[in-house]
Structure formats: structure tokens, C-alpha cells
Amino acid sequence: MYALIAAIPIFLTVILMVGFNWPAKRALPASWLIACFVAGFIWKMGILEIGAQTLAGFLSAFETLAIIFGAILLMNVLKQSGAMASINNIFSNITKDARIQAILVGYVFAGFIEGAAGFGTPAALSAPILISLGFPPLAAAAVCLIYNSTPVCPGPVGVPTLTASSVVSSSVTALGGDPDKFTAMLTKWTCIPHMVGGLFIIFIGLCVLCKVFGKNHSFKDALKALPFCILTGVVVGVLYLTMAVFVGPELTSMVAFLTALPILILAAKKGFLMPKEVMTFDGVEKWGDQSWLSTQTVSQPQDKGMSPVKAWMPYVIISIILVLTRVGFFKIKPILTDEPFILHIDHILGFDTINWDFKFLWNPGIMPFTLIALITILLHKMSKHEAKVAIKDSFCQISGAAIALLFGVAMVNLYRYTSNANIGAKVASTVIDTFDYTNSSMLYVMADALANIFHGAYFIIAPFIGVLGAFMSGSCTVSNTLFASLQFETASLLGMSQVLIVALQNCGGAIGNMVCINNIVSVCATTGTSGNEGKLIKTNIIPCIIYCVIVATVVGIFMASGINPMPELLK
Helix, strand or coil: CHHHHHHHHHHHHHHHHHHCCCCHHHHHHHHHHHHHHHHHHCCCCCHHHHHHHHHHHHHHHHHHHHHHHHHHHHHHHHHHHCHHHHHHHHHHHHCCCHHHHHHHHHHHHHHHHHHHCCCCHHHHHHHHHHHHCCCCHHHHHHHHHHHCCCCCCCCCCCHHHHHHHHHHHHHHHHCCCCHHHHHHHHHHHHHHHHHHHHHHHHHHHHHHHHHHHCCCCCCHHHHCCHHHHHHHHHHHHHHHHHHHHHCCCCCHHHHHHHHHHHHHHHHHHCCCCCCCCCCCCCCHHHHCCHHHCCCCCCCCCCCCCCCHHHHHHHHHHHHHHHHHHHCHHHCCHHHHCCCCCCEEECCHHHCCCCCEEECCCCCCHHHHHHHHHHHHHHHCCCCHHHHHHHHHHHHHHHHHHHHHHHHHHHHHHHHHHHHHCCCCCCEECCCCCCCEECCCCHHHHHHHHHHHHHHHHHHHHHHHHHHHHHHHHCCHHHHHHHHHHHHHHHHHHHCCCHHHHHHHHHHHHHHHHHCCHHHHHHHHHHHCCCCCHHHHHHHHHHHHHHHHHHHHHHHHHHHHCCCCCCHHHHC
């Protein structure tokens, strides 16, 4: 009962965005309002606390908006300076085939960016590159979101996986286990099913691209690129698993995808396993759906004959900064995440537990994206007019996303922190009659209800709980923060491998990036397709479900075979 009531704002969001095709900037404020009523009347949350959590959500949304703005500003600066046209020419010179371009840019290059920065930046950076190569903006947004799944768990620099491990570390210790071993096993057994699913998702992304957006609207066009999909999956997979097993989560995506990129570019240039017939989006304005195109004015790249080295230099500098600041070996993170580089707003509306801290130099939107974008204006010797156009376009593109993100994150805050209400909802779990919990958040109640329904087949639903967390919060990391402990304890109660079930949570949180509201709003803002968020959810929901079924099946086979990476936790 409580789970259904808690789910009302989510159902409303999906109905408005998918059923009525409302833009996120209209649907999310409406859903937030309903969430306020549910939190107030059912969870007995006070009006002042609802207001405080809403304000805290607005402030948290600012962090995401900073990332979006930095990515958009960099893209617009590169367009106006002529760098994007040069980058366009580089990928065009590799191949004119849109399917291979989607794999190289949307999957491999974006995979490296995910490993280095994450948090919505990969799709926001790679989609505009595909647009500059001739992709319809909505097609670029859809395929980049689909591909922004496999590299997520070990990226950015392992944060989602390390977060999941950290959340359950006390439970592991209480059962006599070694938290460090759990982290190593979680990394390995997350990446194995993830890469099996990755082999399929590369091809599935092309199926969506060809069937929905291709001129022939046929899966056959995707089948012609299947050999290159398999090659990509094998090359990335070998590197991915090697890093996961022998190094750990911090560098897995970053190194695997960065190393795979030149290998696959060379294969493409040599024509190895390439489709015989080239597929392009030439003339899409005439034969395509007009809704695929930008709904906002987005400036086009100017070709000034810039050298490839100079054009790529901002990305090179960004990559170096990300590696230096994100990899623990260099010990820069403690400096950037400590005083005086933190903005504090404490005791919002008088609540001691509701605070906001903004580590502004740790936010990739500010440093390095905005910083490098401003430096690029000088390095590329842009005129005042060009710089003004780039900055103006960036603010115009982010305006629609701002409303959606503000209310979206505010609603998530209500879902996450209703357990802090004065009375709350008392919910009894049916997994074990004596197990109950009080003041459970709306999000936790929904997840627990799913677990109670599935019991022994819980591994099937485990990744979907991860998707739910990512859909609402916009982050695999936050999804793991919310649900990793629930997944661990449920696995313990049901006698299942805790490592494998938490791995499914980790995978689900990553897969949820395809449909999570924050990422969809971000990429729509970046590609100038704001207002089409509902279409993207409808387009990407099937690949999301397929990926979840694949990883659940793989883990189910492991469990049926008696595999338990840490059997000592069930003794």
C-alpha cells in the first residue's frame, strides 16, 4: 500500500512525459507538487521540512547545472573557434559510416570520458560531436545515452563501485568478511556480466539508430555492422576485464576505453570488419521526422582550417587535468575537496541535518570544462563576437534544463529523506516476519516491496532496483548509496550471494543512465532538443530492459552453478 502511494509521483512523471509527451520542465514541477502532498499527508513530513529539502534539492541541482553548462560552453566555444569542424573532419576521415561513428564517438570515446569525469558529461560531450558529423540531434542524444551504460560502474575513477562497497562495508565486517576483498570481488563480478551485456548493447544501440532514425527504418542496416560491433565488444571487453581483475575500479573504464580507441580507429581506417555499404544521414532534413532536429537555435561549427592538434588540445588538457585530479596517486583530490575550496550553506530553514556543501573546484563543469573553455577562447584567438555568441548560446540552451533539474532533484530529495520525518510510515517486511523498520523513505519502501514480491527470483529484479535509483537520482553512485545496503541485506535474508546481488545493483544503476531524468535533460539541453525528453525515455526504455535481463540472466547462471565469490558471508 505504502509502496504504491510512494510511486504515484513516479507514475505521474512517466505518464506525463511518455504518454502525453510533456517536456521535463513541465512534468517534473507537477510531479514534485504531488510528491510534496504524499510526503506531507502520508509520511507526515512538516511543511517547513518539505521546503528545506526542496531548497536543498535546488542547491544540489546547481552542481549538475554547472556540469551541463561547462560541457555546453566548451562545445559552443569549439564550434565558434573552428575546432569542432576540424574534429568533425578527423572522424569523417576515419569513416563516413554513421554506424561506426556512433560506436567510436558515442561508445568508446564517451566511455573514456565516463571513466574520467562521469556524472552526465559523456553524453553531453559526445552527442554534439555526432551532431557535427551529420547525426539528427535526437538520434545523437538517444544513442549516446544508450551507450553511456557499460563504462559507468568503474567510472568516474571507480566512484560508483567504491560507493557500493563502502555503504555495505560495516555489514561485511559484521559477517566476518574482509571489506577490501569485497571491493575486489564486487569490481570483478560487476564487470563480467556488464561486459557480456556490453557485447549486446553496442549492437542494440545501432538497432535503435537504424530502425528509429535511419532512412530505411530497418534492423538490416544494423546487422551489416555486427562484425565491427563484436570487434569493439571483444577489444573493450578484454581490456575492461583485465583492468577490473588486476588493477581495480579506479582506472578500469578510463584506461580500457582510451586504449581501445586508437585500436578501433586503426581497424576502421583499414576497413577491417567494416560494413560494405556506407550509411549516412545525408538529407535527413527532407526524409526525417522534424522532431529529431534541434528545437532550439544551436550554432553550427565554423570551418577555419584549424590543425587537428590545436583542435584536440582542449580535450587533451581536460583529460590530463581529470587524470591528475581524479587518480589518487597524485594526491590532488584532498586539496581540491577541502577548505578553502568548499562553499557551505548550513542549517537550511533551521534544520541542523539539512546542509549543502559545494566543492566547486571538484565539479568537472567548473574545473576543467568551464576553465578550459575560457582558456580556449584565448588559445584559439577568438574574436569578441565569437566568444559572445558561444556564451549566449550556452545560457540559452541551459535555460530549459534548469527548471527540470531544479524540481527533479528537489523531488528526489523528498523521496530520499522522507525517513527523516517526525512520524514517517511504519512498514513491515514479509521477507522475515519479525523484520520491520520505521521511518523508511519513500524510495526504500518501493524497493522493499519489489523484493518481497520476487523472493527466490530476487536476482531478476535486483538490477531494476538499481535502475529505479538511477532514474530518480540521475546517478549510479547515488543509486548505490540508496540501495546497496538494501540489496546486501535482502541477499543475506534470502541466502543469496551478497557480492552477486550488489553487483546487479551496481549494473542496474549504470544501466539506468539510459533513462534517468537528469541525464536526459542534460543531453537534450546540450543537443538543443529540450522538450523531447519523453521521446527519449520511450526510445531507450526497451534497450534498458534488455540490458537488465541480460545481466540478470548471466548472474542467474552463475548462481545456479553454485558460484559465490565470498561464501564466508553466508556462514
